[in-house]
Structure formats: C-alpha cells, structure tokens
Amino acid sequence: MEYYKQHPRFLTAVDCVVFGYEAGELKLLLYPRAFEPVKGEWSLMGGFVRENESAEEAAHRVLCQTTGLDNIFLEQVYTFSNPTRESVERVISITYFALIRIDRYKRNNTDSFGAKWWPINELPPLIFDHNEVVAQSLRRLEQKAGSSLVGSELLPSRFTLLQLRKLYEAIYQRTFDPGNFRKKVLSLGVLEKLDQKNSTESKKGAYYYKVKPNRVEEELERIVKY
Amino acid sequence: MEYYKQHPRFLTAVDCVVFGYEAGELKLLLYPRAFEPVKGEWSLMGGFVRENESAEEAAHRVLCQTTGLDNIFLEQVYTFSNPTRESVERVISITYFALIRIDRYKRNNTDSFGAKWWPINELPPLIFDHNEVVAQSLRRLEQKAGSSLVGSELLPSRFTLLQLRKLYEAIYQRTFDPGNFRKKVLSLGVLEKLDQKNSTESKKGAYYYKVKPNRVEEELERIVKY
DNA sequence: ACAAAAGTGTTTTCTCTACACCCATGA
DNA sequence: TCATGGGTGTAGAGAAAACACTTTTGT
The missing domain is CATH 3.90.79.10 (Nucleoside Triphosphate Pyrophosphohydrolase)
Incomplete structure (x- = not known):
C-alpha cells in the first residue's frame, strides 16, 4: 500500500x-x-x-x-x-x-x-x-x-450514394469510380434502400439509403484497400 | 493560470x-x-x-x-x-x-x-x-x-524464411503456404539474402536473410490480408 | 438537345491460393 | 532410398479497376 x-x-x-x-x-x-x-x-x-x-x-x-x-x-x-x-x-x-x-x-x-x-x-x-x-x-x-461505413456517423440519417461517395472522396483525398463504388458498397449488405428519392443533386433523382439498423458492429470487409 | x-x-x-x-x-x-x-x-x-x-x-x-x-x-x-x-x-x-x-x-x-x-x-x-x-x-x-516485417524485432539478426514463416504462423495462429509466403515476403524487397546457410533445420540448408538496413519505415504493403 | 448524375454491365488486370514439381541431403 | 524442407513455376478463383453504355430529367 x-x-x-x-x-x-x-x-x-x-x-x-x-x-x-x-x-x-x-x-x-x-x-x-x-x-x-x-x-x-x-x-x-x-x-x-x-x-x-x-x-x-x-x-x-x-x-x-x-x-x-x-x-x-x-x-x-x-x-x-x-x-x-x-x-x-x-x-x-x-x-x-x-x-x-x-x-x-x-x-x-x-x-x-x-x-x-x-x-x-x-x-x-x-x-x-x-x-x-x-x-x-x-x-x-x-x-x-x-x-466500416462511416456514413451513419457523418451524414444525415438518409443519404444518397453520391453523398456517401463524396464523403469518402473527402476523407481519402482521391476520387472513386462511381460505378465501382456503388457496387462495392452495396455488396457489403449493410445499406437499406428507401422509397424516397433525392432530386436536388441530379436531374434523374437518386434513391436514399440508410444504414441497416440490425447490422453487426464490424463489417470485416475492406471498403477501401490500403 | x-x-x-x-x-x-x-x-x-x-x-x-x-x-x-x-x-x-x-x-x-x-x-x-x-x-x-x-x-x-x-x-x-x-x-x-x-x-x-x-x-x-x-x-x-x-x-x-x-x-x-x-x-x-x-x-x-x-x-x-x-x-x-x-x-x-x-x-x-x-x-x-x-x-x-x-x-x-x-x-x-x-x-x-x-x-x-x-x-x-x-x-x-x-x-x-x-x-x-x-x-x-x-x-x-x-x-x-x-x-511490416516484424522479423527484425523478434528474430535473431539472421534468419531463414522458414523461421520467419513459423513466426508468422505463431502470431496469426494459422499456417501459410511455404511457397506463397516466400514469394510474398521476397516481393516486398526489404530482405537481403546473405551468403551463409543454415543447415540445422533442413537437409538441404536454407539461406539466411536479414532486413535491409536502409529500408523505409513503413512498407505500405500487405503481408497478411485481413 | 444537352449535360449530368443514376444505374448496370463488361473487360482487363492483378493478387491470392492451391498445388505440382524438382533439388539437395542427412538419416 | 526416402522423408523433409528449399526453392520455382503454373493454373484457377476472385476482387479491383477501367470503362462502355443506357436511363432519366431539368435547363
């Protein structure tokens, strides 16, 4: 003591x-x-x-x-x-x-x-x-x-894949191929597509997504290779 | 103050x-x-x-x-x-x-x-x-x-690729394919082959390697995918 | 009509993995 | 001669990257 x-x-x-x-x-x-x-x-x-x-x-x-x-x-x-x-x-x-x-x-x-x-x-x-x-x-x-998808911590509860990609581009200070980014992120299976669309950022309008509520804490998958 | x-x-x-x-x-x-x-x-x-x-x-x-x-x-x-x-x-x-x-x-x-x-x-x-x-x-x-190659911190200054592989197997609690491990590690370009051979661990004898003295601090390469 | 993003598909490239195979040598 | 590790090469699976193309719609 x-x-x-x-x-x-x-x-x-x-x-x-x-x-x-x-x-x-x-x-x-x-x-x-x-x-x-x-x-x-x-x-x-x-x-x-x-x-x-x-x-x-x-x-x-x-x-x-x-x-x-x-x-x-x-x-x-x-x-x-x-x-x-x-x-x-x-x-x-x-x-x-x-x-x-x-x-x-x-x-x-x-x-x-x-x-x-x-x-x-x-x-x-x-x-x-x-x-x-x-x-x-x-x-x-x-x-x-x-x-892990930091979208839910940094973005509003609903976000488009464009918004998510722009966030990643801001974090990594590089660009990502839109098509490849979309496929990669969706393949993780942690995003849920919503019915609403965002029409402010494109003519066509993009579906909103949100992070699935019951997802596991760690995704164990690489989103960005480093 | x-x-x-x-x-x-x-x-x-x-x-x-x-x-x-x-x-x-x-x-x-x-x-x-x-x-x-x-x-x-x-x-x-x-x-x-x-x-x-x-x-x-x-x-x-x-x-x-x-x-x-x-x-x-x-x-x-x-x-x-x-x-x-x-x-x-x-x-x-x-x-x-x-x-x-x-x-x-x-x-x-x-x-x-x-x-x-x-x-x-x-x-x-x-x-x-x-x-x-x-x-x-x-x-x-x-x-x-x-x-990064932890061999230099945990192994003697000269080591064979078998010793390095066994170390990695101890750390990751899994086995690595001998041929693939060798190729991967050598491809990093941070090891220098020495003239001496170790004959205690195999009949044929294996060359000793050491970590190159002038290597950069971070290798930026994946040795083990995770 | 055009530009710009949405969204999908295809091709190429690269890395990981499994595994075959020969070499050298001590027991 | 046979088992063991040394060392090299190759074929296949799967992912990443590059990129072509079609859709939609506001301007």
Missing part, C-alpha cells in the same frame, strides 16, 4: 478531434483557447478529467458541452505525455477522435465558445502538439472508414 | 506487454506483482511515470530494468482510465507493447523479479484488467505484422 504514496500525480486531460462533414468537405471543429497560456489561439476541444469519471466519459462530457450532442462516436487515438508539452504544468493528454453529424449539431452551444468548423485542408496553426494529434486522428479516420 | 489549480491529479503508470518468440512459440513476459494489493499474482511489467520522463521513457526504463535491453521496439496501445480499475487509488495506465529478441535477453536481470516467459496460449489469470490489455496488444501485433 505504501508503495503508491511515493509517486507523482499528474493533471489528466482529454482532447477531442471533432470531425464533421459539410458541403462536400471534411471539417474539424476548433475553438479559441479560453485561458492562459496561449489564450485565444486555436485549439482542440479539451478538458480535464474529473475525480470520478473515466477519460472516455470526460470526452463525452466535453463534447456535449460544446456541441449539444450526446451518443457521439468516439475512439481513443493516442496519449501524449511529454513532460514539457504544456508550459505551465505537466498535463497528460488522452486524445479521442469524434464523428459528428453537422445536421444535428446545435450551433448555439458552440457559438458561446467561439468554436468554428475548419476545412481539413485549411487548418490554422494549433497550440502545443495539437497539429500532430490531428494528423494521427486523420490516419485513424481513414482506417475506420476503410473497414 | 489559475485555471489549472482546481483540477485533480492522478497516478500515471505504464504497463508493458512484452512479446518474445522462442521454440516456435509466441511468448509473453510476466512477473509476480511485488506489492499489495494482489501481491504475488501474475502481472504485466509496469511502473509509475516519474516527474521528468514521458510515458514512453518510463516504458523503456521499466523494460531495461527487467530485461537488460534498451533500444527495444515499443508501440503505444491504449490508455485505461476507469476510476475503479485499481482498488487502492485511481491509476491511469498507458499500455505499450514491446517486441523482444529473446536471444539477446539477459536472464539474470529478469530472474531477480521472478519473471517468466509464458506461451501466448497458456497464460495464467492476470491482475486487474491485464487480460484485456494483452488481448488488445495481440490484435495490434497482428496489425503491425501485417504491414
């Missing part, structure tokens, strides 16, 4: 890399840091872990405060522990990436923090090592999108 | 999942816990993070103490932060997996801790959530082995 006493204790924070998708672009939610040091500079959503919550619970809490959303997809990415990564006091930072449906997102909550969605290719410089965190999270997002 | 003061601080530990390969089997290095609670039960190599070191440095320090080796391959796996995962006081645990070449390993260091190599299929019950940690690390090892 005594053994525990002699060791140091550290502040523990969570930082959330919040991805959203809007207007054909993958976006990141950033906000100006509210306190010193580097107050006012752009930063990831973050907060300290409290006495009786896990890091994951802390991340959910932070996201709920800043976006008004709960039940958000979260995945742990990496823990940064460099003793000098923050200047005032050592902070252990556990990072998560989150996928947000911007159509559900409550702007009012965010505005009070000054948060802003940034296109993934036009990010401002971030505080501390947050740029590295974002880069790692992007790689993880690509990995996740490659083995 | 004041903002920092009000938040709690936690003990921070590293736990190392140490893989080795010997006698055709993938093995895990475990040791009997040296202090209460659950003193004497089997546990991962672990230790607390000190004031002026990063978690990665702490993991290297722990490994050096217990195995006598430095410059070991380490990769961060996951951070466990459940407030009740340890019974005495809350501990944030950052886990790493390590790959050890048992041929280099110094037995004397380890014996003083009572450490023991366990075949991966015959692990004893571990303390706390360490069994889960091991399971996750195994998945990560499979992933790593799938996209």
Whole structure:
C-alpha cells in the first residue's frame, strides 16, 4: 500500500478531434483557447478529467458541452505525455477522435465558445502538439472508414450514394469510380434502400439509403484497400 | 493560470506487454506483482511515470530494468482510465507493447523479479484488467505484422524464411503456404539474402536473410490480408 | 438537345491460393 | 532410398479497376 504514496500525480486531460462533414468537405471543429497560456489561439476541444469519471466519459462530457450532442462516436487515438508539452504544468493528454453529424449539431452551444468548423485542408496553426494529434486522428479516420461505413456517423440519417461517395472522396483525398463504388458498397449488405428519392443533386433523382439498423458492429470487409 | 489549480491529479503508470518468440512459440513476459494489493499474482511489467520522463521513457526504463535491453521496439496501445480499475487509488495506465529478441535477453536481470516467459496460449489469470490489455496488444501485433516485417524485432539478426514463416504462423495462429509466403515476403524487397546457410533445420540448408538496413519505415504493403 | 448524375454491365488486370514439381541431403 | 524442407513455376478463383453504355430529367 505504501508503495503508491511515493509517486507523482499528474493533471489528466482529454482532447477531442471533432470531425464533421459539410458541403462536400471534411471539417474539424476548433475553438479559441479560453485561458492562459496561449489564450485565444486555436485549439482542440479539451478538458480535464474529473475525480470520478473515466477519460472516455470526460470526452463525452466535453463534447456535449460544446456541441449539444450526446451518443457521439468516439475512439481513443493516442496519449501524449511529454513532460514539457504544456508550459505551465505537466498535463497528460488522452486524445479521442469524434464523428459528428453537422445536421444535428446545435450551433448555439458552440457559438458561446467561439468554436468554428475548419476545412481539413485549411487548418490554422494549433497550440502545443495539437497539429500532430490531428494528423494521427486523420490516419485513424481513414482506417475506420476503410473497414466500416462511416456514413451513419457523418451524414444525415438518409443519404444518397453520391453523398456517401463524396464523403469518402473527402476523407481519402482521391476520387472513386462511381460505378465501382456503388457496387462495392452495396455488396457489403449493410445499406437499406428507401422509397424516397433525392432530386436536388441530379436531374434523374437518386434513391436514399440508410444504414441497416440490425447490422453487426464490424463489417470485416475492406471498403477501401490500403 | 489559475485555471489549472482546481483540477485533480492522478497516478500515471505504464504497463508493458512484452512479446518474445522462442521454440516456435509466441511468448509473453510476466512477473509476480511485488506489492499489495494482489501481491504475488501474475502481472504485466509496469511502473509509475516519474516527474521528468514521458510515458514512453518510463516504458523503456521499466523494460531495461527487467530485461537488460534498451533500444527495444515499443508501440503505444491504449490508455485505461476507469476510476475503479485499481482498488487502492485511481491509476491511469498507458499500455505499450514491446517486441523482444529473446536471444539477446539477459536472464539474470529478469530472474531477480521472478519473471517468466509464458506461451501466448497458456497464460495464467492476470491482475486487474491485464487480460484485456494483452488481448488488445495481440490484435495490434497482428496489425503491425501485417504491414511490416516484424522479423527484425523478434528474430535473431539472421534468419531463414522458414523461421520467419513459423513466426508468422505463431502470431496469426494459422499456417501459410511455404511457397506463397516466400514469394510474398521476397516481393516486398526489404530482405537481403546473405551468403551463409543454415543447415540445422533442413537437409538441404536454407539461406539466411536479414532486413535491409536502409529500408523505409513503413512498407505500405500487405503481408497478411485481413 | 444537352449535360449530368443514376444505374448496370463488361473487360482487363492483378493478387491470392492451391498445388505440382524438382533439388539437395542427412538419416 | 526416402522423408523433409528449399526453392520455382503454373493454373484457377476472385476482387479491383477501367470503362462502355443506357436511363432519366431539368435547363
């Protein structure tokens, strides 16, 4: 028991890399840091872990405060522990990436923090090592999108295959053959065709799809080879 | 500045999942816990993070103490932060997996801790959530082995393709076709054929290979499809 | 009429897999 | 000589990629 006493204790924070998708672009939610040091500079959503919550619970809490959303997809990415990564006091930072449906997102909550969605290719410089965190999270997002359909996390509940393809093109920064993408995705058997059609994006109109409710968690299939 | 003061601080530990390969089997290095609670039960190599070191440095320090080796391959796996995962006081645990070449390993260091190599299929019950940690690390090892040749980390500096294949069979718990495995691995272009032959494992004798020194870090190729 | 996306089908290319086969050699 | 691994080659299955083509409809 005594053994525990002699060791140091550290502040523990969570930082959330919040991805959203809007207007054909993958976006990141950033906000100006509210306190010193580097107050006012752009930063990831973050907060300290409290006495009786896990890091994951802390991340959910932070996201709920800043976006008004709960039940958000979260995945742990990496823990940064460099003793000098923050200047005032050592902070252990556990990072998560989150996928947000911007159509559900409550702007009012965010505005009070000054948060802003940034296109993934036009990010401002971030505080501390947050740029590295974002880069790692992007790689993880690509990995996740490659083995499970991230459409349900980033798109509205109904979406066309064009919308899904454009999302994948935004994530992977490349184009996909429309025909092949359609066949591949439908062959996974996790999408359900709806009766409604979307006529805003093409003359002919495209059927809406949604992710089947009773699908298994992991598809085990490759959507994008890498 | 004041903002920092009000938040709690936690003990921070590293736990190392140490893989080795010997006698055709993938093995895990475990040791009997040296202090209460659950003193004497089997546990991962672990230790607390000190004031002026990063978690990665702490993991290297722990490994050096217990195995006598430095410059070991380490990769961060996951951070466990459940407030009740340890019974005495809350501990944030950052886990790493390590790959050890048992041929280099110094037995004397380890014996003083009572450490023991366990075949991966015959692990004893571990303390706390360490069994889960091991399971996750195994998945990560499979992933790593799938996209980079782990031979250099787990095998002696010279190895035959039979030895490499047996290693992969131990990791993936399946067999690989000898001819196909050879072609696939050689096609990656990261192995260099040596002049020496190994005659202990076959009548004909097989050439030794080593990993090319100037290879790029990531191979970007799939060795094992998954 | 035309452009643009929807949707389907075909061809080519490539990789994985299974498996046949010869070689070398120690027991 | 026979069993065992070393090492090479080939044929078939299946997936990915390239791309041709037809449909629909707003402008």
